[in-house]
Amino acid sequence: MGGRGDGIMRSIRAADLEKKVYRLLKELNLRFNPQVMERLCGSVEGEYHQYFCELFRKNAEIAARASLPLCQDTGFVEFYVEVGRNVVLEEPVFKTLNRAVSNVYMEFPFRYSMVDPPLGPSKNTKDNTPTFVHVELTEGEGVSITAHVKGGGSENLTALWMFLPTASEEEINNAIEDHIRSKGGRSCPPLHVGIGVGGSADTALFMAKRALLRNLGERSPIPFVARWEEKLFFRLNKLKIGVQGFGEGPTVLDVHILTQPRHIAVLPVAVAVDCFLCRVGRVSL
C-alpha cells in the first residue's frame, strides 16, 4: 500500500519541542493577542469602554517592556498535541511539555497556580505543573502543539447540559444565553465562547474546549453550524454585558461551535469560555 510517509519516519527530539513550547508560553503570557485588539477596541462605545481600552494598551506595553505577564493569573496550561503518522517522539510528550511549563514559569515572573491534592490541606506545586495534555494521532505529517493558557475565572464558567434528544436549537440557545447572562461578567468579558454539541458528555466538553482554539472571525466549514455561530454571536452580544462588565463594547469576541454525531437518546451540549486575553497559540515541528 502506497502513501505519505511510507516507511520514512522522522524522529523529533524532546529538546527541540521543549524549546519551541517554552518560547510559545512566554509569548502567550507577555504579548497581547493581535487578533483581539481590533474586536475589543476597534469602535469605542462609551467612557468606560474608552478608559479600559487605554488601560489594555498601557498594560500590553508594560508587559512587553518589563516582561511582566498581561494577567496575574498565568493559568494552567492545556495542550492539544496532534501527532502525524510519520513522526516518532523521543519521550512521552507530557514529560516534554511539563518540563517546558516548569522552566518558563520558574524563569519568568509568572504565577504558580497549581495545588495538590485538590481538596484538603493542599500544597502549591511551585512550578505550575502538572499541565493537561490531549494527544491525537492524525493522518498529517509532523507534530503540532496548540497551547492554551487558561485562567481559573474563565474555567469556572464551563457547563454541560444533557438535553432531551428532542430539544430545539432555541432551547439550547436559551440555556447558553441564560448561562452567559448570569455568570459571564465574572470571567473577564468580552468572552470567547466555545460550544460542543453532540457526542458524549466528555466529548462535548472536549469539543467546547477545542472550539476555543479557533481563530477569531473564522467560521465553521459546516453551513448550518456557521449560521448557528453567527446567530449566537449576535444574540450574546445583545446581552450588553460589555467590556469588563460595564455594558459598553462587545460582550463576546466570537462564538465557535464543534459538533459530533450522537446516540439517539442523548444530546449533550457543553460550553466553555475564554477571557478577552485569548492566550492561545500553536507551534509545529
Added chain:
Amino acid sequence: MIKNIDITEPYTSEVFEKLRAGDRVLLTGRVVVMRDSAQRRLLSLCEGGSNLPLNLKGTVVFYAGPAKEMAGAPIGAIGPTTSARMDKYLKFLYQQGVMATIGKGDRSELVETLNKEYRRVYFVAPSGVAAFLASRVERSEVVAFEDLGPEAIRLIEVHDFPLFVWIDAFGRKYRHP
C-alpha cells in the same frame, strides 16, 4: 460623565458613603490582599476562638493573588480575582471592620444587603491589566500564611490605584445608564 474621586488613607465611612455605583476612584494607601484559602483560614481561626494574625479594622481587602515579583520590584503582576467565590466570607469581614472589598465581577444579592446594612462598598478593579496595576503598587509584604504561596495574606501600598464602585454603601449596584 464618569465621576472621579480620589481616596487616600485613612479610610472613613464619611468618604465611602459619598460614593455611588459607577464612580471611578483612584485609591492611595494600604490594602490587604487575600483570597479564598486565607479567608477560610481566618474564619476557622475566629470560630475556634483564636486571635487573627492581623487586625482588619478600617482596612480595604483586595481579592487577589499576585504573580512572582522580579528581583528588586515591590510586587509582581497583580489583578482582581472573581469576588463571587468569597461572598460567603463577606459578613465575617465586615464584622471584623473591613471597610470595602475589591475584586472583579458581579456578586450575589447578599452583598447588596450586607453593604446596606454595614454601609460598606464593593469596588471592581480592571482585570487582565496586571502588569499595569503592578506599576501602581509601591510596597508589599507578606503578613500571614506565607505557606499559601500566591494565596498568602499581603499588605500592599498602592498609589492612584484605579477602581470602580460596583455596589455602593446603600446596596445600589452599577447599571449601565
